Amino acid sequence: MPPTASAIGDARTGWQYPPPMGDGDGDVVTGSLEPTGRFSTAGLSRWWHAAARSDELARAPLGRVVFDVPVVLFRDASGAAAALVDRCPHRNVPLSVGRCVHGQIECGYHGWRFDGAGRCCAVPGLAERGDPDRGARRVAALPVVESDGMVWVAVGAGGPATAEPPRLVGVGEPGYRTVGLTLDVPGPMLAAVENALDVPHTSFLHRGPFRGRAERVPVGVTVRHRGDAIEAVFEGEPVPPGLIGRLLSPDGGVVEHTDRFVAPALAQVEYRLGSRHIALNACYTPVDDRSCRLIAIAAYRLPIPESVARSALLPLARVILGQDNRMLRLQQQTVERFGGERFVHTPIDVLGPHITRLVRRLERGEATSGALPADEQVTLLT
Ligand code: FES
Ligand SMILES: [Fe+2]
Numbered sequence: 001m002p003p004t005a006s007a008i009g010d011a012r013t014g015w016q017y018p019p020p021m022g023d024g025d026g027d028v029v030t031g032s033l034e035p036t037g038r039f040s041t042a043g044l045s046r047w048w049h050a051a052a053r054s055d056e057l058a059r060a061p062l063g064r065v066v067f068d069v070p071v072v073l074f075r076d077a078s079g080a081a082a083a084l085v086d087r088c089p090h091r092n093v094p095l096s097v098g099r100c101v102h103g104q105i106e107c108g109y110h111g112w113r114f115d116g117a118g119r120c121c122a123v124p125g126l127a128e129r130g131d132p133d134r135g136a137r138r139v140a141a142l143p144v145v146e147s148d149g150m151v152w153v154a155v156g157a158g159g160p161a162t163a164e165p166p167r168l169v170g171v172g173e174p175g176y177r178t179v180g181l182t183l184d185v186p187g188p189m190l191a192a193v194e195n196a197l198d199v200p201h202t203s204f205l206h207r208g209p210f211r212g213r214a215e216r217v218p219v220g221v222t223v224r225h226r227g228d229a230i231e232a233v234f235e236g237e238p239v240p241p242g243l244i245g246r247l248l249s250p251d252g253g254v255v256e257h258t259d260r261f262v263a264p265a266l267a268q269v270e271y272r273l274g275s276r277h278i279a280l281n282a283c284y285t286p287v288d289d290r291s292c293r294l295i296a297i298a299a300y301r302l303p304i305p306e307s308v309a310r311s312a313l314l315p316l317a318r319v320i321l322g323q324d325n326r327m328l329r330l331q332q333q334t335v336e337r338f339g340g341e342r343f344v345h346t347p348i349d350v351l352g353p354h355i356t357r358l359v360r361r362l363e364r365g366e367a368t369s370g371a372l373p374a375d376e377q378v379t380l381l382t
Contacts (some may be wrong), residue, residue, distance in 0.1 A: 170299025
C-alpha cells in the first residue's frame with residue numbers, strides 16, 4: 001500500500017483545477033496518494049503517427065517501433081514510402097537490417113525480397129519456377145502516407161482513424177526553411193507533449209538558454225478548443241531573453257506566441273514578430289506505453305543565413321531537449337514507483353489537463369465536432 005498523504009502533509013493541498021474529470025485521468029486532488037491516472041495512449045494506435053522524416057528515408061531501410069509494433073520503412077520502386085511489419089516471414093529476422101535493392105527490401109539472412117506491398121518477389125536458390133509470391137511468404141503492409149516532410153503510419157487494427165495526418169506549419173511554404181531533429185524521449189507521449197507545451201517550466205528548467213528574465217511579466221493566455229486540436233494564444237509576451245528571442249528580434253518587442261496540440265500527438269509552438277516566424281512541429285510518436293520518439297521539423301522565416309539559423313537552432317534545441325529528457329525520465333520513474341500518475345494542476349498548467357481530456361475522448365471514439373467548450377482566459381507570469 002502506498003503511504004497516506006497525511007503522513008507527508010499533502011492533505012493541506014485543497015486546490016482543484018480544473019474540476020475533477022471523474023474518469024481517472026489524473027485531475028483529482030484528495031488526501032490520498034493512490035494513483036488516479038494512466039499514461040498509456042494505446043487507444044490512439046489507429047491514428048496517423050509520424051514514423052520518420054522524409055529526409056531520413058534515403059537508401060537504407062529504417063527500423064522504427066510504433067505502439068510496440070516493429071515497422072520497417074523504405075522507398076518502393078516508384079519512390080513512394082512503404083511500411084511493412086519488421087519481421088521476415090522466413091526465419092523472423094528484422095527486415096530493417098537488410099538493404100534496399102531496386103525498390104524492394106532484401107532480407108539480410110537468406111536474401112528474400114519484398115516489394116512495398118509486402119509481396120515476396122524473390123527467394124534466392126529456389127529452383128521452382130514462376131512467381132515466388134505465396135500468401136504465407138508475404139509481409140503485412142501498413143497504411144503509410146507522406147506529407148509535410150513526414151512519413152506517417154497507422155499501426156492499429158482497423159486504421160487509419162482519419163483520412164489525413166495532421167498538417168505541419170510552415171513546412172513547404174514559400175520563404176520558409178526547415179531543420180529536422182529526431183530524438184528518443186524517455187517518457188510517454190502525453191507527458192512529452194505536455195512538456196513541449198508547458199510554459200512555466202521554461203523559465204525555471206531552461207533558465208539561461210531560453211527564458212528566465214530577471215522580473216517576470218504578466219501574459220494573458222486564451223485557451224481555444226478546435227475539435228481535435230486545442231491551442232493557447234499568448235498576448236503581450238515580450239521577446240523571450242535567450243537565443244530564440246534574439247533570432248526573432250535583436251531589438252526586443254512583443255511576440256505573437258501560440259502553443260497548439262493537434263491530435264493524436266503533435267505539439268506546435270509558434271513565435272511570430274512581423275514577417276519573422278519560427279514554427280516548431282514536434283511529433284511525439286509512442287514507441288510503447290512508457291516512451292516515445294520525438295520527430296520534429298522546425299520551419300522558420302528569418303532574415304539570416306541558413307548556416308547561422310542551423311548552427312544556432314540545433315545546438316540550442318539539443319541543450320533544451322536534454323534538460324527536458326532528464327525530467328521526463330525522472331517523472332516516469334517516479335510515476336511507476338508509485339503505481340501510476342497523480343497530478344495536481346493549477347490554472348497556469350494551461351494545456352496539459354485539456355490535452356489529456358481530449359486524448360481520452362478520442363480513445364473512446366467520441367466525436368470532437370459539435371459543441372466545443374468556451375474559450376478560457378488565464379494570466380501567467382513569464
Ligand atoms: S530470414 Fe529472411 S530470408 Fe531467411
Ligand atoms: Fe522544456
